[in-house]
Amino acid sequence: MQPKLIFKTTLLLLLLFPLLSFAQRSYKLSGKVVDNSGGIPLEYATITLIDETGEKTNQGGITNFDGEFNFDVTEGTYTIKVEYISFEPKIYKNRHIDKKTNMGTVVLQMSSANLDEVVVTAETTQVDVRLDKKIYNIGKDLTTQGSTISDALNNVPSVNVDVEGGISLRGNENVRILINGKPSAMAGFGSTDVFQQLPADAIERVEVITSPSARYDAEGTAGILNIILKKEKTLGFNGSISANVGYPEQYGLSANLNLRTDKFNIFNTTGVYLRKSPGNAYFNNVYKQSTGIDKIIEDREYDRQYKGIYTNIGMEYFLTESSSITGSFYTRFGDDKDVTENANTQYLTDASQRKNFREEIEKEKDQSYQASLNYTNSFNDEGHKFTADFQYSYDKEKRPTTIEENLVYPTNQLIAKERINEKETQNEFLIQADYVLPMGDAQFEAGYRGNFEKKTTDYLLDTLNLNNNIFELNERLSNTFIYHENVNAIYTQYGNKFGNFSFLAGLRLEHTQLKGDLERFTEDNQSLEEELGVAFKTNFDKNYLGLFPTLNFIYELDENQNISLGYNRRINRPRGWFINPNPSRSSRTNIFQGNPDLDPAYSSTFDLGYLKQWEKLTLTGSVYYQHETDSFERVVMDTGKETSDGQKIIRTMPINLSTEERIGAEFSVIYNPKKWLRLNGSFNIFNFDKEGIYDSVDYSAKSTSWFARFSSKVTLPGSVDWQTNAFYRGPQKNSQTESDGIVSLDLAFSKEIIKNKATLAFNISDVLNSRKRNSTTETATYWQESEFQWRERQFSLSLIYRFNQPKNQRQRGQNNNGGFDDGDGGF
Structure with missing residues (x-):
């Protein structure tokens, strides 16, 4: 070959090599x-x-x-x-x-060498950090064996369940609670009462979403708690059966069953329960300016009984390799009874003048139904998919109540007797569609959600006429209150990953309609305002259109360490008992009354987080700031009214304050130093500053509070597991009320009695019987000291039997993922 030709050929190859x-x-x-x-x-x-x-x-x-x-x-x-x-x-x-x-x-x-370590991991709570949430796999938490969902939530970092069963996130009660990513009849449509009845062992994991992305409902200024229920993925027929007994009287039996083949998956959870929950309260009311009685002491005893049956059955059918349809049906029947005894002593200059005894017996029959249908089509194996959901929920509650109050000193005589017939029905439709398009490391999402809710409350009050001993309808207070909440939302979001940096940006548009209509037996609106004591707008039609941007970042410092930053805007819509204008009647002198004139509150939140993992230690922390407008506040006021025997009537009512600023920090540690020892703890401190004036009264307040949680699990000789959970919530205050700190301690012991099949557990809830709220309230006209205990110390013994499944489900992931989730529980 000629040298010139060789040179040209070599040059051509060199030029083409990069292209090739x-x-x-x-x-x-x-x-x-x-x-x-x-x-x-x-x-x-x-x-x-x-x-x-x-x-x-x-x-x-x-x-x-x-x-x-x-x-x-x-x-x-x-x-x-x-x-x-x-x-x-x-x-x-x-x-x-x-x-x-x-x-x-x-x-x-x-690996046989690591088998024991896998068991340890499965028995402890683990945290998985995503761009918009933290996922806590509950693991084998002994203190929730035979306990309720409320007990399980109280062991999750950042979450607090108070003595009344109210759930807060980072000390903020405005939290949205979802079941499997959707509002659910299982969650009582915003009420948390049902969580004190359903068993904790139905939970697979809890998602704490303090910086929700645009796919999630904008409801809940504190964030979202998404409870994911168990659904086994193992082929064949498998499941578990659990039974528990306890004191005060408690019985429960539940089963989780699953049948999976290559073509379909059938799952069912069914349970029956009977649970008694005794409680107590004390109120010392001192009136600053009184011409008659100047002090009233109330001693209350609560005897609550919950019993019922529930079932959730569903089937996932695989239409093709890439598409499936899932249908499920949930129902619950409850038959509850609540007896409240109130011993009332009235004083004048510290001398006892009168003693009354008041008994309230409230029965509640509850029927809940929910039908869900989901369609999923995966266009490829890369996550390109479309999902559509339809859900219908129906809930019906009947609450017949009788109230009788007698004077027992200085004479015996009947003072008042009432009958209340209250019926509440709720219908809710949910329609949802989501589209996910992965683009390499990037991902685009868009979707629609419509939620349409109607709640009707029929309230009939009959009062005994002491002159003729005949019950007469109180037309001034008897009414039918119809409340609509309709929300239409569309969203879009885009995320991408560049090396160690990931981000997720989204925008959600929501239109909210809040509509109320009070139908009464009399058209005399003035008499209603006089009876209720407030000029409520009981008939209204309010519409709100809002944009809710979200932005989340994660930067991975290394494989086991990352920093996250999030921003979101959210809404808190008034719901349930905050809206209903009918006053409570458990006391003639201390009542709670809803406010149908409440407007939604809006918040903007910034959150900066950090995660670091070592071989046996996981550390998470964050600092956050929240600014909220029209925030809700429960205030106590003098109604200016008195009972027939001259006692002043005090009202507690929610109102819209102008602003609230909250800043806080939280830290949590999970440490597994040995196979036989597992430790975890969390600490949350926050400060809030509220400003607002209502009815010429300044309700501004500043306060700093904190709560801490610690849990240890030790394996004793004989393979007995011992778990201790301790919790402390620091003192709190607002413009009128100061509450003392609360300390509580739970103990549990567990022993596997049949290898890989049966486990026996013994649980003591609130060992010190100290889970009580002690507070003082002061207004311009009166001072009140109170103590309240929702549930007294409880003991329970539970037995869990498993078949065709391992004792411990292994964790399916590492704990530092900073990428996009698969949308489970999304929107």
Whole structure:
């Protein structure tokens, strides 16, 4: 070959080499990774491809929640390594990728050397950090064995369940509670009472969403708690049965059953329960300016009984390899009874003048139904999918109540007798559609959600005429209150990842209609205002249109360390008993009354978080700031009215204050130093500053409070597990009320009596019987000291029997993922 030709050929090859390299082809590599015990999918298993020539950098990916992987690989010959923590890796040598390749199902064998460590991990609460939430896999929390969902939530960092069952997030009660990502009849449509009845072992995990992305409902200024219920993925028929007994009287029996094949998955949870919950309260009311009685002491005893049956049955049918339809039906029947005894002593200059005894017997029959339908179509294995949901919920409650009050000193005589017939029905429709489009490391989402709710409350009050001993209808207070809440929302969001940096930005548009209509037996509105004591707008039609932006960032400092930053705007719509104008009647002198004239509150929140993991230690922390307008505040006021025997009537009512600023910090630690010792703790401190004037009274207040939680789990000789949970909430105050700190302690012991099949647990809730709220309230006209205990100390013994499933479900993921979630529980 001539030298000139050789030179031209060499030059041409040198010029084309980069283009040839750039044009090197890539092919899809896919498959699924499962364990060898029932084929459980392994989420976040790693697939690494090592170039045998050493010329290319390593390539690879991770599995999703279903154990599946799908990513691009440059053409070449590789050694493929499939790994998952505590499992023996699988290695495939000399594999040539020159076309689209499916590796099929890769089955990993658990490492015998790490088996005990896997059990330890499964028995402790773990945290998984996502761009817009933290996921707490409850694990084997002994103190919730035989207990309720409320008890389980009280063990989740950032969450507090108060003595009345009220749930708060970071000390803020304006929290939205979802079941499997949606409002649900199981959550009582915003009420938390049902959580004190349903068993905790139905929970798989709890998602704490303090910086919700745009896919979530904008409701709840504190954030969202999303409770995910168990649904087994193991093939075949499997499940568990649990039974519990306790004191005060408590009985429960529940079953979680699952049948899964390649074509369908049938799941069912059914339970019956009977639970008594005695409580007590004390009120010392001192009137500053009184011409008659100047002090009243009330001693109350509560005897509550809950009994009922519930079931949730559903079926997921796989239409094709990429699409499925899931239908489920939930129902609950409750038959409850609440007896309140109130001993009332009236004083004048510290001398006892009168003693009354008041008994209120409230019965409640509750029927709840919910039907759900979900359709999912995955266009490919990369997460490109469309989902559609329809849900209908119906709830009906009948609450017949009798109230009788007698004078017992200085004479015996009947003072008053009333009969209340209250019936409440609620219908709710939910329509939802979501579209997800992955684009490499990026992801685009869009969706619509419509939520349409109607609640009707029929309230009839009959009062005994003491002159003729005949019950007469109180036409001034008897009424029918119809409340509509309709919300239409559309959202879009986009996320991407650049190296160690991920972000998720979204915008949500919501239109809210709040409509109320009070139908009465009399058209005399003035008499209603006189009876209620406030000029309520009981008939209204309010419309609100709002934009709710969200922005979340995560920067991964290394594999086990990241920093997150989030911003969101949210709304808090008044609901339930905050709206209903009918006054409570458990006391003639201390009543609670809803305010149908409440407007929604709006908040803007910034959150800066940090996560660091070591081999045996996980540390999370965050600081946050929230600014809220038209915030809700419960205030106490003198009605200016008196009972027939001259006692002043005091009212507690929610109002809209102008602003509230809240700043706080929280930290949590999970530490597993030994196989036999697991520790975790959390600490939350916050300061709020409220400003607002209502009815010429300044209700501004500043306060700093904190709460801390500690849990330890020790394995004793004989394989007995011992768990201790301690909680302390610091003192709190607002413009009128100061509350003392609350300390509580729970103990639990567990023993496996049949290997991998049966476990016996003993639980003591509130060992010190100290879960009480002590507070003082002062207004311009009176001073009140009170103590309230919702539920006294309880003991329970539970037995759990499992069949065709392992004792401990392994965690399916690492705890530092900063990417996008799969939308489970989304919108």
